[in-house]
Amino acid sequence: MFCPTCGTSNEAGSKNCPSCGSAMPFDAADAELDGISLLLPIRTSGWSIAAGYLGLLSLFPFFAPVALIVSLVALRDVRARPHLRGKGRAIFGLVMGVLFTLLLALILVSAFVGP
Numbered sequence: 183m184f185c186p187t188c189g190t191s192n193e194a195g196s197k198n199c200p201s202c203g204s205a206m207p208f209d210a211a212d213a214e215l216d217g218i219s220l221l222l223p224i225r226t227s228g229w230s231i232a233a234g235y236l237g238l239l240s241l242f243p244f245f246a247p248v249a250l251i252v253s254l255v256a257l258r259d260v261r262a263r264p265h266l267r268g269k270g271r272a273i274f275g276l277v278m279g280v281l282f283t284l285l286l287a288l289i290l291v292s293a294f295v296g297p
């Protein structure tokens with residue numbers, strides 16, 4: 183697939199050209215994948231998938247710092263490779279990681295400071 187603006191060769195399914203940033207033309211195969219990708223993580227960063235699951239595991243606060251770190255790596259990965267999806271999962275992991283890391287810190291401080 184070639185960019186209509188600059189002519190650079192791009193990977194199939196790219197939303198934007200990595201060279202010039204212009205939007206790539208709509209592909210009918212992408213429309214079909216949009217429905218499937220709601221259920222299955224197709225063309226999704228592995229870091230984002232891990233961040234989403236770790237965000238869920240953050241309900242057990244000891245997983246929260248790991249979720250926070252993995253989410254930051256996932257956001258960086260999605261930004262570096264724009265043809266991949268998963269930004270929403272990474273943001274979810276980041277929010278859950280921050281909230282429950284703060285809760286973990288509060289629990290630890292209250293346990294060691296005492297009454």
